[in-house]
Amino acid sequence: MDVKVKIRRYDPDIESPVSYWEEFSLAVPETATVLDALIQIREDMDGTLSLRCSCRSAICGSCAMRVNGHAVLACQTKASESLDSEGIITVEPAGVMPVMKDLVVNFDPFWEKIRTVEPYLQPQGPEPEGEYIASNESMLHLSGVTACIMCGACVSDCTVLEVDPTFLGPAALAKAYRFTADPRDGNAEGVSQRRLEQLSMPSGMWDCTRCNECVQACPKGVAPMDRIMSLREQAMDVGLGNNNGARHAEAFTELVAHSGRLDELRLPVKTVGMFNIPALLSFVPIGLRAMTHGKLPPLMHKSVANVQNIRRLFNKVNQSR
C-alpha cells in the first residue's frame, strides 16, 4: 500500500528553529499501523526523525501523537484507515505540551499535575485492626479509571489546556477521582473531603468545559470527562457548593425542576450569587446589548403546561435516589 506521511518536524538544535511540514512517500503493508510507517521512515528514509515508542501494543502509552488532527496511540491506529482523500496521513506531536523534537513532547507539566493531586491513598482516622476492606463493586468501578496508561492523549486534545496551562486537566482529574472514589481514601465513610475541597478550587474540576475531547481521545476508555462530572457530583454531595460551578449546576436543575425549561435570565444571577454586585454589574452591558437587539430572554419566564408533572417527577426521582 502506497502512503504519504506528512509529518510536523521541529529541530531545536538548528539556528532559529521553527516547525515545518515534511512529506514522505513509502509503501507499507496493508496491516501497518501509523507507528509502523513512522518507524519505517526513521529506519529507511530519515534517521533523524524523533518519536517515542516502546511496546507497540497500546500498553506503554509512549506513542500518543496527533494523527489527522486528533490524539491517538500511533501503534493502535491503522495506516489504511488514516488516509485522507489524497492518500495522506498527517502526523503531529501531541498538543498542549511543549515540543522537544519532531514528535517528542515534554511531559514535565503532565507529571507535575499528576503529582499535584497526590496520587496515593490517604486514609484518615485510626487504622483498622486488619486490612482495609474495599467492596468488589467499588474496585470494579475503579477498574475503568485505573486503566489509564498515562499516554497524555486526553491532555493533548483538552480544549481548556489549549487556552489555560494552569488547568489541572483531564488526566490528573481522572487520577484524582481514582482516589476520591476509593472507599479506603478519606474518612471512615470513604469521603475524601480535603481532596474534593482542593479540586473545587480555580483550575480544578469546575474549569472543564465538558467538551468530550478527552473521552474521544482516550485509547483506554477511561472517559476522563465522565470522571470529572462524578467529581463534581461528589463535591456537591459533601456540601462544597460555594463556587460558581456548583451553584450553576444546582441552579440549572432547580430552575428546570420548577418550570420545565431553562430560565436563561435567572441562571447567571443564581450562578454568581444574588449579592455578588460586581459580577451582577458585569452582566449589565451584555443584557443591555441583548435587549437592544431583541435577544433578551423573556422577563417573565413561562412554565410548561401541566408543570406540576415536572415538579412531581423531580421529587419522585430524588426520593428514589
Next chain:
Amino acid sequence: MKYAFFPGCVSQGGAPELYTATKLICSKLGIEIEEISGWTCCGAGVMQEKNQLFGDTLNARTFAKAEELGLPILTICSTCQGVMGQANLRMKRDPEYLAEINSHLAEEGLEYKGTAEPKHLLWILIEDFGLDSLVPHLTRSLSGLRVAPFYGCYIVRPTEALDIEDHPERQTSLESLIETVGATLIDFEGKTRCCGFPILTINEKNSLAMVGKHTSEVKDLGADAMVTPCPLCHLNLDGYQPRAAKQLNRSISLPILHLPQLIGLAMGFSHQELGLQKHIVNTQPIQLKVGAGAS
C-alpha cells in the same frame, strides 16, 4: 416528510431568531414540523452533573411524547442533540434503567418504548431530505460569501451517542451544506473544538479566550461569517465576541449565523425575515454581499 419538533430552550430565550428561521425554511422546503407539546429542557449536560436520573427522565418524557405522535424527533441544537443522544443510549443499553425511568413517568400516563432517534436538522437535510433536493430551492447566489463551519462539541463527540460509525458523513455535514448552498468553505482546525460557553459564568477569561481564538482565526483566514448548528455556540461566539476581542486587544467582527439562517439566505429570505438584525455582531456586511435586503 413530518417531524416531532424539539426547539430547545435557547430558541425560546436568547436566540429567538433560530426558531423563526427554522420554521421559515422548513415550511418552504415542505418539511412539516409539529412541536412536541410540553417538551422540557434536555439538561444541556449541566443538569446531568447534579442529577442525571432527573435529566434522563425528562428526556424520556419528551421521547415518549414524540412516540405518541408517531414521528421522528427534529432538533435544532448540537447540545440538545448530543445530550438527548447520550440519554437515549443509556436507556437503550440498560432495560432496568429504562424501566426505572418509566416507573416515574407512569403517573403521567407516559411510557418511553425506546424507539426515539432524535435527529438534528443538519443531518435531516442531508440524510432524509437530501442535498440534491435542496438545490432547486436555492434562489439566491451566495457566491463569494466565505463561510467557516463551527459544529459545537455535542454534535461531534462522543461519536458513540451520535451514530457516527453508521453515518460517517455526519463528520463533514456542515462543510457539505456550506458548499451546497453555494458559499465558499473556509475550513479551519478549530471547527470541532469548544466555544467555551459551558464555563462562561465559571471562568469567563478562559471562555472568552476560546471565543477569541476561533473567531479571530477564521477572520484572519478571510471568512465573512461562521455558521453553527448550535445556538449555545452562537450565544457565546456572537454575544461575547466584543468582550473576547477586547481581551485579545484586536477587532474581530465576525457574524455568527445559525444553520437555518445560512440556508434561508440562499433560499431568498430577507435579512429581516431571518432575524439577522438580532445578532450582536453586525451582519450588514453579509446583507450587502449577498443582497439580502428584500425578500
